[in-house]
Amino acid sequence: MTIDPSGAHRLGELMCETTSAILWSPAKSWVQKQAPATTLLCRVGSGQATYHRFDPRLKQHQITYGKRMIISKHQPDAVAGWLSGREIRQRRYFNGEVTTLNLLAHTCCHEFAHLLQHVSGQRYRGSVHNRHFYRILDELHSSGGAEAARQHLAELAKHAGTPVPDETIPAPDTRRLMARWTVGDAVGFGAGKRQLQGTIIRVNRKTCTVEGTGPCRGLRYRVPVVLLQALAD
Template sequence: MTIEPAIAHRLGQIMCDTTSMILWSPAQSWVRQQAPATTLLCRVGSGQATYHRFDPHLKQHQITYGKRMIMSKHQPDAVSGWLSGREIRQRKYFDGEVTTLNLLAHTCCHEFAHLLQHVSGKRYRGSVHNRHFYLILDELHSSGGADAARRHLAEQAESAGMAIPDVPILAPDTRQLMAKWSVGDAVGFGAGKRQLEGRIVRVNRKTCTVEGTGPSRGLRYRVPVQLLNRV
């Protein structure tokens, strides 16, 4: 299923509303005990990049939901490349069921977990998705916060005439994905400012070894096949 950019933007605004009302509101007083006068700004970006950052001058947490990320998570063939899908399956969030609705709700929780991780002083350079982050993310799911975000997101989208698909998306067959790639293929992986490019130098069992090109020349990466796209 594909959706128009304008619909993706509107869904992004609903994700912002869900983050502010369902996740930020109950945590706001605790956050401000740690860092007085802290605020949250949620916005919809025009690209794929989805991230949390903190502006120390404004004392403002900023969460951006990429419009093209929302469009991608409506396309079953593209879902396997997103960390959110792997987290749902591997950590059994939402009973391990990957749907577009679950992906978008979990994305809200994932970025908000980065906010709480930052406030807790557990986000380190080179160690972002660490055990402290996953303790926070696990708590958001086990406490009911993720379910509340999912309900709010679904209800608001339906009220706006943009019901979000809630049909299970099956995990891809890794063997079929591996068969698509050969040594020498030019590939890209990552998203937004972290988009990297290179050429495959080895096809492994579930990953490909990629030698960087351009700004990544001289570096090698072992990339899960689900994250690769052809350039």
Template sequence: MANNDILQLGKLMCSVTRECLWRPAEQWVQERSPGSFLYCRVGSGQATYHRYDSRDRQHLITYGARMIAAKHQPDTASGWLSGREIRQRGYFSGELSTLNLLAHTCCHEFAHLLQQSAGQRFRGSVHNRHFYTILDELHESGAAHATREALADQARNQGVPLPDTPFEPMDTVQHLMHWQVGDTVCFGTGRRELQGQIIRVNRKTCTVDGIGSSRGVRYRVPVQMLSRPGQR
């Protein structure tokens, strides 16, 4: 997928987050923390997160471009928490597709915003029962569906490809069998492709020490995103 399309999808995710999720909840958030506001942005890497700055009361949601790219293919999409949530909790009828994954990612990060505003986010306990109560409510109330439909409509209107065809998740265990400590791997896409050496094989990810231009940086990479240099 072209980098411009990925960037545009990220901007659309920011737009629907503000329109479909922030706008209906803004008054509720303001009552708990007057002056709070939301800023959404597209990051250049994989990191996708919500962060709150109590000094200026800014809620920041970042959607990583590499995350958006990864959710376009079954072999790289299934390692993300958003995919496991859709399947295990029955969101969007349990179907994995690029549209469902990206729409749910908007809901997931916004649930962290509501969790923070409610005082239910704690150090060492982020994806706790309070968080999933909020996330379930976003889906049950229709907010998640509205987010999905708005994202699909805006992408269609702007001519940005956004597949909605369901795909089957890849087997993480089978992927893990292909890797061991010491293997040289690559991950990422295009000019953002990185290389490293596996130093630890975890339950669903591999810990990778960067090499070459990435030397000195350590990554925790979903196993489905790994490949051997020269295989792409």
């Protein structure tokens, strides 16, 4: 199932509503006890970038859900490249079932976990997805908060006339994906302004070793095959 840009924007607004009502509302008093007058702004971005940031001048947490991210998570072939899908499968969130609904609900929880991580003083430069972050994210799922967000988002989308697909998306066939790549292929990985690029210099069992080119020259990366995208020569 696909979704058009206007539908994706509307669904992003529903993700914002879900984040505010289900995740922020019960945590607000605790957050403001740690940092008085702190607020949350959720917004829909026009690109793919999805992130949490804090503006100390305004004392405002900001969560952005990228419209292109929402479109991508409606496309089974694109799902493998998202961290949210790997987290669901590897950490058994939502019983390990990857669906578009689960991906979007989990994305709300993932970004909100970054907010709680920041408030707890456990987000460090170069160490964002650390053990503190995953302890918070695990608690959001084990406490029922993630399931509440999932159900709330599903109901909002249904009433808005844009129900979110909830059919299981199969795990990618790693061997088939590996067969696509050979030494010398020009590839990109990452998203938006954070996309990196390079040339494959070694094909491993589940990853490829990539030597950076352009702005990434001089660096080497070991990249999971599901994250690679072909670049024109």
